[in-house]
Amino acid sequence: MTDFRDKARAATQEMRAVFDPTPLQLNAHLSERFGADIWLKREDLSPVRSYKLRGAFNAMRKLPDQKLFVCASAGNHAQGVAYMCKHFSVHGVIFMPVTTPQQKIQKTRMFGGDQVEIILTGDYFDDTLASAQAYAADKGGHFLSPFDDPDVIEGQASVAVEIEEQLGRAPDYIVLPVGGGGMSSGVATYFGDRTYPFFVEPKGGACLRAALAAGHPVQLEKVDTFVDGAAVGRIGERTFELLKNTPIRDALVLSEDRICTTIIEMLNVEGIVLEPAGALAIEALGDIARQVRGKTVVAVTSGGNFDFERLPEVKERAQRYSGTKKYFILRLPQRPGALKEFLNILGPDDDIARFEYLKKSARNFGSVLIGIETSAPENFDRLFAHLDDAGFTYTDITNDETVAQFVI
Incomplete structure (x- = not known):
């Protein structure tokens, strides 16, 4: 352990000739919400907007003749x-x-x-x-692994070295996003038992949790690439060796839609641009709020390489997760006044985001795809109650992935 820490510190010192430490910032918004001192380690502010240059630097500096x-x-x-x-x-x-x-x-x-x-x-x-x-x-040539390489792991551990230097001590808790495990294993190993780590993965790439359950790295049958910075189908052999004693309860898994809510919130409230993987640690704070209350917590925002062409999709997924946007198929009578009757049912905060005739399901009825945005999830309870009272037939397809992928 001491040897690893010494090597990580040496790597960090060498990095100073190339780039400055990334900021460690106390976030008042999150601290107030969770009743703890929440610090963000802003890897999204590195020269390449992620921590990945750390491992690449350390591996390359050790191969001067390559x-x-x-x-x-x-x-x-x-x-x-x-x-x-x-x-x-x-x-x-x-x-x-x-x-x-x-x-x-x-x-x-x-x-x-x-x-x-x-x-x-x-x-x-x-x-x-x-x-x-x-x-x-x-x-x-030298093949440089993104995570399963001892020099890369050692280089990524410089994140922990900087945190300790900037905070003046090891934090009580640290929340680490996990892809292949390079940064998370390096940081957790550096802090050892001085800091309690939580590890966070996207539901569509939970390779650490799968490995912990099996006792060894396993290949996921399917990987959802939405959280591209952490969508890894199999955790590294070396990284898992360092993480294998993690209690499975501390390997948290978040849905992709849920992660989108943090991307939108941090952009709107804090002006911080995060990629999906970079938002993992912040979103996970809600799952550990009781444990960390009153403590010092560092959440690593691992990256900010966000393509703003994805913003409409991210907003859509965030709204669907939070319950403020729904899609349903309405069986609309083909008679004068039917559409006006439906529109009069909408509340003052209900906006039509999508309206599309699909087909006539019978001579006197037509199927309509409706997308509604509203200000609060409970508004849909009122809307659906009024639709029922008016005798409208409808099917909520918001969470029906099979139907949604074809019609939404």
Whole structure:
């Protein structure tokens, strides 16, 4: 343990020649809500807007004679590697899936400049990863894992070193987002039993919880890539070795829609731009509120690489989770005045966000897709009660994923 801490401190010291510590900020809004001192470790404010450059820096500095680094990534790891390739003046080849958004490709190219080459291959990340590893073996390059590498883990632990220096001590609790486990295992190992850690994953990529349940890393059958910075199908072997004694109750899992509520809140209330993975730790505070009351808590905001083209989807998912937006199919009579009768039922805070005739289900009736936004979830109780009293037939499809994916 002491040896790991010493190495993490040494790595942190070396980083100071490249970038400054990210801020540790006491957040008054969250502190008041949860009755604790809530500090945010703002990894979203690093030069590449995530912590990934830390591990890339530490791994590269330990290989001064290596001139070719290869990685596979569709996001933050690619940008961190590109940034460090430019810093160390080494060549980097970055493999990305062909489905990678242009914004991420352009940012990676911007950070790496002439030092990096981007190769788009594979529809799925597993195919991209296999191509990158084969290329590295063929060309004699060093394949740089995004998390399952001891030097990367050691570099990511610099997050903990900075927290300790900035706070003046170890916090009582720390909340860590988990993807492949590089940062979470490094930070938890550095603090050891001085800080109680909680780990947070998206429901569609809960590989740590699955590994804890099985006793070893397992491959998830399906991964939801919405929380792209933490959507990993299998936790790393090395990272799990460091996290395997975690009580399964401390591996928290949040739905993707729920995470969206924090993205919107932090943007609107605090002016903080977070990617879905970056919002995980903040949203998890609600699950541990009783335990942390009156204590010092650090939540790591792991990244802020948010594509604002996703904002409408994020807002939509947040509203659906909070119950202020619903979709339903209304069986509307095909007679004069029927639509006006329905509109008169709407309350003063009910807005029609979607209205679309689907088909005539019978000669005298038509099916209509309705989307309603309102100011409070309880408004829908009143709306549906009035629809029932008026004899309207409707089906709420808000949470019916099979139907929703076809009609919404």
